[in-house]
Amino acid sequence: MIPACTRYQTDGMRWLDGELAAAEAERYEAHVRECDECRRELASLGRIVRMTSELKLRPPDDEFWKGYWEGVYRKSERRVGFVMLIAGVLAIVGYVVVGVLRSPALLTYEGISVSLIVVGLLVIFISVVRERYHEHKHDPYKEVER
Numbered sequence: 001m002i003p004a005c006t007r008y009q010t011d012g013m014r015w016l017d018g019e020l021a022a023a024e025a026e027r028y029e030a031h032v033r034e035c036d037e038c039r040r041e042l043a044s045l046g047r048i049v050r051m052t053s054e055l056k057l058r059p060p061d062d063e064f065w066k067g068y069w070e071g072v073y074r075k076s077e078r079r080v081g082f083v084m085l086i087a088g089v090l091a092i093v094g095y096v097v098v099g100v101l102r103s104p105a106l107l108t109y110e111g112i113s114v115s116l117i118v119v120g121l122l123v124i125f126i127s128v129v130r131e132r133y134h135e136h137k138h139d140p141y142k143e144v145e146r
């Protein structure tokens, strides 16, 4: 690398900002055409400038609140789903229990086996739901980031 390049590299930022005088800018442009090092430097500077101006243009709050409300909506939607699911499962279990109590014919080997399977599935289901619920409680921003 030629020693002069460090100066041209610092000029790159000013050139992108349009702060260089016409003669200076011309000299800088001429050098960039000749020098690979400065061309690379200018390209990466250009990327950074584009990035920062994009960040400035877009109000960062917009994206955040959009994600936030989507997260809130998804969560309440899911809560309604959970309530309906649990109500449905409880209704089926209640129906089966009432059926078993009303007709002793269901208190057979098969009937008891099926009841045990249903109760076992219900216990697993409740435990999974509770685990999920606690995960959500401990990590409230998980949904927002996705």
Ligand SMILES: [Zn+2]
Pocket: 004, 005, 008, 031, 035, 036, 037, 038
């Ligand atoms: Zn150079």
